[in-house]
Amino acid sequence: MASTPDLDKKLKPIYDVMEVGNYREGIQLCNKALKKQPDLHIAKALKALALERSGKMNEALLLCEELQWAKPTDESTLRTLSMVYRSAGKYEPMIKLYANASKANPMNENLATQWFMSLARMLDFKGQQMVALQLNKNFKKTNYMFWAIMSITLQGQNVPANQPNVMYRLAEGMMSKLNAEGKVQTIEELQLYLIVLLGQKDRYADALALLEGDIGKKTKAIENVELRHLRIELLIKTGRWQDARDATKQILQNVNSDDWRTIIQYFDTIFLPVQDADLKDSDNLAEARAFTTEQVQNETKNPKRGPFLAQIELEKRVQEKIGDNKAKMLDLLVAYVDKFGSKTCCFEDLSGYIANLCSEDASEFCQRLRENHGEKSGTVKEICIQINIVRFERFTGQHSKFSSTQSMALVNKFWKLYEDALPFGKDLEQTERQYGDDYSIMAAHLLIDIHKDTKSYFPLLSAVFILEHALDASKHNYQMKLVLIRVYELLGAFTCATGLYSTMGIKHVQHDTLSHFITDRASSFGLFDEALRQLYSAHEIYHSNEAETPEMILQAYKYSTFSKMQEFIEFQSRLENSLQKMIADREMIRLEFLKEDSVSRAVSWLQELEITNLKYDDQFAESRIDNRDTTVMLNWNPKDSPSVEALTRPASQLNRIWMTLFTLVPRILKHMAHLHPIDAEYEKLMAALEKLTTSDLSGALTEEEAKLAKILFHAAKAFQRLSVAIADHNSNSASKEEPAKTAAAVKEQLVAAGALLKRESVKSTGVLPWHTFHELTMTVETVAYLNVVNHCLQNLIATKAAKKATFKATGSVIQDFMAQCRQALQSVQTDITALRNVVRPDRIRSGLLYEICDGSAVDFIRSPSHQALIEEKTLKIGTSWMNSLINLQQESISRIV
Amino acid sequence: MSSLRQFKATDLFNFNAINLDSLTETYNISFYLSYLARWPDLFSVQCTPSETLMAYVMGKAEGTGLDWHGHVTAITVAPEYRRLGLAEGMMTLLEKVSEEPYDGYFVDLFVRRSNKVAIEMYKRFGYSIYRTVIEYYSGDTTEDAFDMRKPLKRDVDRQSVRENGETFRVEPHEVVF
């Protein structure tokens, strides 16, 4: 159905109303057109699009399916269909549609290209190869050959390196033919050629020949930052030491003296050709010392750090290989601080080297810094140097030796230094950080140390006050916010944490890397809706990945940017297989389940739960990719101690064991909800759960989570026993069990579960830390699951047993267990009632607040000018606690069956 | 000491130290990847020896005829790595690439009128104001942009720049290439 003026006239009004978003009228107009001409494909496709845009995805997809049968071949219909399918995240159908259309019109280049693109969206490399070759045959454009070669290369990329790679060899053959014909002309085409060569074993020399040969020259490959780097890498790999050294020196002398990866390549040309034993008197070492010295001398105005660090790197390697170089190392390190100590990154520049020093040298280093710089804080520069010295002191373990009292004295000292630095920053922009900010962060780190030592929560409260106060003067300091978020979580104050998190502008791909700060065990605060909100908003990135990244892969084909293809595909896969995504998926299922507060609704929710994607097998678990950013948080702790990020996690980091547990729970419950007979699948789930409960879970799960696993295991065993017994009785099987025996077996399991459900009541010490909420929430959650189990056990007897009376004894066992579940919820309520009393604002004022201030060793807290802030923040924490308690109370009341 | 290299798609997982800063906006996937798919050599990053990202610049090549040029879309340096010459290194590279392979006449960029630090920096790098774009930045508060330019080798007669550019005022739609 080619476009004709007639058709265009007919469609124009439809396009017009669609363009302005009037989809309702669009649908009406399409209907009218279809009435006159039922096989007008484009009208049907436009109707589907209008339906999709007005939120009626299912109807839209039904229409698309109808159209699919009609095998449309005109481009506008196909384009419209493709829009609908894309927004539904369905890429598969378009392949068939375009294949069909293209076969019907083999000389239509656009259709064939679209066919290729539809395959590229699905990463169907083999299909791509075929279509690209066809495109090349029919339309004679070299570009299509490169598409084919790229597609072949992508098929070859997963072949293990030690195996012959047929695909790469094929790709290479095609490439070298094109090259011989002079058809490899651009940098990107050259890059593709290099990918093909370097994907094979020992092809360095060939790759180098290419880079240095005609195409390399023609494309000025050496001007390209990446290819320049690659060439040197290849020179090193092929042992052309002098050439490699000349090339690195040329860059360092004339282009970029600071370029670290080139500096490292330079050292490769120095050290790799010489045996360690011969190094000492070698020309190479002499030359390297001369060269690095010369480079340092060239840095006069606005010196770059690279050359100075190169000297340190050189002497470090000498120390490692020859030894006897410690004094020189120390001199250089101290000199570096003298020169760059006022730069924030000075600490990071040197920390790797300092970590390598023995403890005597490390203390000597710090001591010499103190000798050179004393405690001077009279200028901004001096303040920055002082902060770096303090970072080094912490990093070399000086703080680790301190008693709590000594640490506290240091907190007070840092606070004073922070305040003294403030006047220097009075003219800073709102968006900038105060010069002394890191003093306040380090004070918080010390307070976290004290909390870990003493288990008291008062140091954490002090950290909150100090950081919140400092944040006032540095509104956008995200480092303070990150520490605060974690400390609030430790303190059980979830809404305080989410409030801060929402000010950080965390978006898009950051949802994958950073949302763990707010979503890890977020369900434990009893604020289910808030936790779900956070999870759903972070989850958007995974939809974006599905919708956007394939289009970007197509862009890379469109612009022949072959060097980015594997990268884009890796990017897509890292999001698709993200560990955080999977954790969030599980957490969302938990919370969605918990939203159903009546047992019958919970049961039908489980029945409807889609579990095809709820995998837990080893292969699935191990192929999750951890993109979580745990290094962005500042950390000056000694290298062998846990980082601040690790220390401030409310519980162990969520991992694959956690994910297995929270995959098994809904799957087992779903099986029960359907009252399905015991089958191999159920036994597999039970075996996995048993394996989990019998392995060492400390460090992977919290005590409460491990308990949940055990309780559910017993309950599910009870279900299994009863289900099998009923089936045997129904079929009058020879192996059927005495009813009393069944009752006893079910009882044994439920008693075991009930025993685990008991817990001691929560004691309030004024602060309600994360763990308090975790314990209470886990009890409510566990009972929510057990309610389903009990319901299913009763239903088994009521609906599956041929003679109900046979299982009367079991019935009363279940009744007893239900009473235990009720008791568990009642004990939660008793605890909550007591806790709610403690966190009432008036009680906080007379209780917690008094305790915080009374005789505090923290100067900040004793200062009268901070009283208002302390009160405000404490009450805010109290409000968050109260919200959690109220919510949790409702959750537990509604679950009493 | 930093490695100046091309930005990789997977660097997006590691750019938090830069993008958590309030002055740096985080965009959707397509924004970054569409630049990478088209101008991979104009999108560079500076990183530490341990591959922590410190700074990046993204750019494109656009325009026709005498307007063919390199454009700086965004440049940003994480707070702890400022005043180390990282921006300078990245701008130098972007200018070099705009000359070879793109062979542009000039490099240009838009900067908020209030961003004194950046304006002074660009001036030091050889940029001058070509025109004022009225209310180019919208949002909570609207703000003018300066369109700043630096001629490249190809612009032998320095036709792409002019004196007193600040007084040439244009509407945002007039600066689309």
Ligand SMILES: CC(C)(COP(=O)(O)OP(=O)(O)OC[C@H]1O[C@@H](n2cnc3c(N)ncnc32)[C@H](O)[C@@H]1OP(=O)(O)O)[C@@H](O)C(=O)NCCC(=O)NCCS
């Ligand atoms: C503007 C910005 C990119 C500069 O990055 P940078 O790596 O610190 O800059 P450089 O170290 O290369 O500085 C080069 C020169 O610019 C000038 N300069 C840069 N920052 C300056 C500042 N805060 N104050 C005064 N001059 C400054 C100096 O002349 C400097 O040379 P010098 O250090 O030898 O005196 C950085 O501050 C930043 O990311 N700001 C936030 C984002 C932004 O504003 N981007 C620009 C949008 S168009």
